Amino acid sequence: MKLSHFSRILHIVILSFMFFTIKLFAVENIDERVKNLTLELRCMTCQNQSIYDSDAEFSNNIKKIVKNKLQKGESERDIKKFLVERYGEYILFRPLMNFSNIFLWSFPFILLIFGSFFVLIKTKRKKV
Amino acid sequence: MSSLIGFLSLVFAIGINFYLILSRYIFKFKKQRFNFSIRLSSLLTLLSFFSLMYAYVTSDFSNYNVFQNSHSDKPLIYKISGTWGNHEGSMLLWLCMLSIFSFLFSFSKNIENNFQKLTLIIQAFLHILFGLFIVFTSNPFLVNSIFVDEGLGLNPILQDPGLAVHPPILYAGYVGYSIVFSIAIAGLFQNTDDEWLYVAKKWSLISWTFLTGGIALGSYWAYYELGWGGWWFWDPVENISLMPWIAGLALVHSLIMVRGEQAIKKWIVFLSILCFSLSVFGTFLVRSGILTSVHSFAADASRGIFILLIFFIITGFGFLVFLLKEPKKSNNLNLFFINKVSALLINNILMIIATLTILLGTIYPIIIEVLYNKRISVGGPYFNSTVIPIMIPGFLLMSIAPILSWQTNKINNSKKYVLGFIILSILVLIQSYFLDFNTWGFIGLLLGFWIILASIIAIFTSYKIKLNIKFFKIINPHIAHIGVGIAIVGITCSSVFQNELDFNLIEGDEFTVNGKTVLFEKIETTNQINFQALRGKFLYDIEKNLSKKIEAGKNYYPVSKMITSEAGILHQWNKDIYFILGDQKNNEWFVKVLINPFVSFIWLGVIVMMYSGLIAVTRR
DSSP: HHHHHHHHHHHHHHHHHHHHHHHHHHOHHHHHHHHHHHTTTTTSSSEEEEOTTSHHHHEEEEEEHHHHHHTTOOOOHHHHHHHHHHGGGGBSSSSOGGGGGGHHHHHHHHHHHHHHHHHHHHHSSOOO | OOHHHHHHHHHHHHHHHHHHHHHHHSOOOOHHHHHHHHHHHHHHHHHHHHHHHHHHHOOOOOBBBHHHHOOOOOHHHHHHHHGSSSSHHHHHHHHHHHHHHHHHHHHSSSSOHHHHHHHHHHHHHHHHHHHHHHHHHTTTTTTTTTTOOSSOOOOGGGGHHHHHHHHHHHHHHHHHHHHHHHHHHHHHHHHOHHHHHHHHHHHHHHHHHHHHHHHHHHHHHHHHOSSSSSSSSOOOHHHHHHHHHHHHHHHHHHHHSSSSOOHHHHHHHHHHHHHHHHHHHHHHHHHTSSSSTTOOOOOOOHHHHHHHHHHHHHHHHHHHHHHHHHSSSSOOOOOTSSSSHHHHHHHHHHHHHHHHHHHHHHHHHHHHHHHSSSSOOOOOHOOOOOOOOHHHHHHHHHHHHGGOOOOOOOOOOHHHHHHHHHHHHHHHHHHHHHHHOOOHHHHHHHHHEEEHHHHHHHHHSSSSSOSHHHHHHHHHHHHHHHHHHHHHHHHHHHHHHHHEEEEETTTTTTETTTTTEEEEEEEEEEEEESSSEEEEEEOOOOOOOOOOEEEEEEETTTTTTTTEEEEEEOOOEEHHHHEEEEEEEEEEEEEEEEEETTTTHHHHHHHHHHHHHHHHHHOO
């Protein structure tokens, strides 16, 4: 009896994960893509505001450019590259993963690895 | 006149503090006289602060600082808050808070005499550092060299009730760590008993609660005043306040859990020094003008250098004493996978990693600019993809940590938790299937609800339910964690499931928001005391008799020639409907409507956390 309960739960979990993956790969529409991309871009004429959140002229222009380019079928990566060439890396809220930023990106995870080793070494699994 | 009184009392207060430090080595004071001097210097600093405030209230433009930052048109509340709405005044407020903390600490009982004295002497040392900083680089009592009868006005963005109280509360948090710092250093020097741990716990809880309140007020202000519908932007200044907050959280947890383990004591001293260092470092970054934001009023390199110097003195001194006077050799910790002590260890490691990551992300653009001479941004996406994943194990652990055992790795009633978790995951899965699926939304909701659920299971299975004060003190850790869970749910919903609608409307138009009809009544302009207001008036849900009015618009401040946006927000318990009035084009107004689900949960969660912070102060 207990086992059947368990397997029922397992079924539900597996089924829902299947639903999940279907949803996960669902294609986003163009406006959502514009939103996701412009959220990660800095409005150069505002103070710490993303292009998506801003109504400044600069931001509205970039929004149009991004939408145009997405409709033409350019990838997010190409658009970012284009914008960086035009305005510099300052426009990206998510710093590029290049050589000068390697420390920035790896530092938290190096610390995390060290931290977990520390915990694993220090803790005993069994009670005395 | 008031400026003169203010300046003299400021200088006298610094003098008294010099005298206090000398007193330790040259002439020995009795306790009464010592305490009297401390209190006198605090009262003088307060007097100095209030005379500046008096100058602001009476619009005394013979004071250069008042002339620069005030205007006689302003309503009274902004004349008062104008006192700290500028660099000089806010530094005086900082000093004032420092001396209030010394003042209160001089009254605390049950502390050994010498220990209290030493703590206050370290406070006096800090007072001198910041006092000299004010006198030499940011004197708010300078005389205006020309005669004028009107001032230049306060930045309109700061003219808001939320922002009027934000700085004092935030500073109470920052500066509260000074007393924790002093206690820890004094504890290192005297190394007598563990009484200082209890004292430090009380003060660090008070500071942490104030800091929480200050940060929450700041982000609530950003939410309704900046008019983008968000409340946290990973702005450098926000990061700076978050660093001592997280480190302080680690400190509070360690202080609550310590039971005489030398290793944890050492760690506590380290954290105490770190918290205050981060507070001072934050002040340096904001005040030096290296970062641009609403908070850096005026950039001046000499101030930056001076604060940097203070930062190095405090941090250097603190960590030097820590290395030289380190507590006795540590005995081994009783760690299992997983008991209370190891949970504490993991929690502290994660919090420190988060703090360091935020620190690195905040100063990295400066480093890159120095090294490569190019400007980069480290913004929200970076922090979201580093800090949040790092914190997730901590959040998971948090749900059960308070009921873990000290000695073994067994959990009582573990089956109930497992069952609860499975049912909860299925519910969240179903929810996320029918709404838009989003990975972060799924993780956030699951985590938030799991923390709440596990805490509730723990309360009901581990304690006898009684409705008295003692019971609420016992379950306080669970209450605090429920607060975090509520806030996580709010944060997730409002950021992931936010909905945006754009309209172009003419007056009299009707449109649909969230299934309800909204009427765009009219546009109205009115003249207020010191600004002109443009308001779009909306009626929400006009089919019902009890339709609600929403006003969204802009203010124009003629004195400083600035426009601020004023969002119109309809608060409901499960969502905020957020109206932003845009520009006019061919008779049509651009109106943006944001539906932010469960934003109120964030503030509710914060209030619960602050409540349990205060309860914990009273708990031994």
